Amino acid sequence: MPRRPAPLPATLASSGFTVLEARAAGVSLTRLRAADLRTPASGIRHPRELAPDAVARAGMLGSRHPGAFLSHFTAAACWGLQVEPRNRIERERIDLAVHAELPRPRGKGVRGHRLDLSHDELVTRDGLEVTSPARTWLDLASVGCGIEDLTVAADRIVWARHPLATVHQLERMLLRHRGARGIRSLRIALDEAIEDADSSRETRLRLHIIGAGLPRPVAAHVVRDAYGRAVATADLAFVEHRVLLEYEGDHHRTDRGQWAHDLDRFNRLQGLGWICFRIGAAQFARPDEVVAVVAHALAARASRDMPGA
Structure with missing residues (x-):
């Protein structure tokens, strides 16, 4: 049965470290070659169960x-x-x-x-x-x-x-x-570039929409009711057509309080005449489909609002 490697000094066991730091702490070269350590780069070690980030x-x-x-x-x-x-x-x-x-x-x-x-x-x-x-x-x-x-x-x-x-x-x-x-x-x-994009996915979605030839959406648009009270801040909105998109992370689904809040908000927006598209990770992975349904909604609204329609 293989011998268990000797414990590392406490200052090294909880993070990555350099070989020089380990040698200064009394760790032998043989110990630094043990299977429980990884070598992400020359002169660097970290316990195999840890994964220090790039920084x-x-x-x-x-x-x-x-x-x-x-x-x-x-x-x-x-x-x-x-x-x-x-x-x-x-x-x-x-x-x-x-x-x-x-x-x-x-x-x-x-x-x-x-x-x-x-x-x-x-x-x-x-x-x-x-x-x-x-x-x-x-x-x-x-x-x-x-x-x-x-x-x-x-x-x-x-x-x-x-x-x-x-x-x-x-x-x-x-x-x-x-x-x-x-x-x-x-x-x-x-x-x-804009100053109101709250996430990288929102930015990528905005660029995909613009690249497809659709009107440029407004970021962080505040939707208000008839009394001027703020109802919601839409991630992306086609204000003239009353169409909006919201990117929702998984916590919108798993957090019951957030889910209830989202439903109330969604219903209020619908009641004010907005078409709301809720975009999750699955939809974000198919941006062409998102663009297609948004384009259809914009066309429908434009047709409805034409004189004589």
């Missing part, structure tokens, strides 16, 4: 690369921009960058970059150096992000409830880096 792993890796900071997709995860590589292997890699005069970070699990940064394009967040939200957005275009992902990121950055930067700051970033890779996509994304 945590980046912090550990950064300690092995003097002058390194988080960038690109890893910086996007740090800022909550909700974009990531499409490829699983690429998703598992950590983006580490250094200033242009330093050697590019290399090693297992690392995607290294050399960046020429202005002083305000590198900040500290939760003890880690990371490219600023505006600079992160700029850099995402250089690693394959298209217009949709860049718009998702821009929407989150300028989100009115918790802005990470202003539209003006994003505009200045584009002016400062006129020759940046993907500059045309960045400009289009900035033109499409």
Whole structure:
């Protein structure tokens, strides 16, 4: 029967750690090769039952690369921009960058970059150096992000409830880096960005609707009753046609109080003459079908409202 590995020091057992940290704590190289530890990148270990997120792993890796900071997709995860590589292997890699005069970070699990940064394009967040939200957005275009992902990121950055930067700051970033890779996509994304999008799925749904040639919906539209009292704030609304869409996460189904509230709200909206489409994960996975039913509703309303109809 295989011998059970010796316990790790308590400071290491609850999270990921570097080999240098483990050796300093008295852990042998033989122990670091035991089957109960995973090696997500060269020089990094973590207990197999744990899975440190990208930002945590980046912090550990950064300690092995003097002058390194988080960038690109890893910086996007740090800022909550909700974009990531499409490829699983690429998703598992950590983006580490250094200033242009330093050697590019290399090693297992690392995607290294050399960046020429202005002083305000590198900040500290939760003890880690990371490219600023505006600079992160700029850099995402250089690693394959298209217009949709860049718009998702821009929407989150300028989100009115918790802005990470202003539209003006994003505009200045584009002016400062006129020759940046993907500059045309960045400009289009900035033109499409709004301050009222509450989620990445709402943004993606809005872009799909616009791309299908339907009228541009209004985000965060407040529906009021005949007395001017707010009844609901619709995620997306075609105000002229009284058609709205709401994206609902699974908690709308599993939380009984939320479910009851949603039903009351839905009934009140219907009573005010609104056509309401409730979009969940299953519907979001079939955006063409959502566009088709919305287009039908808009056409029906337009036909009804025509003179003589």
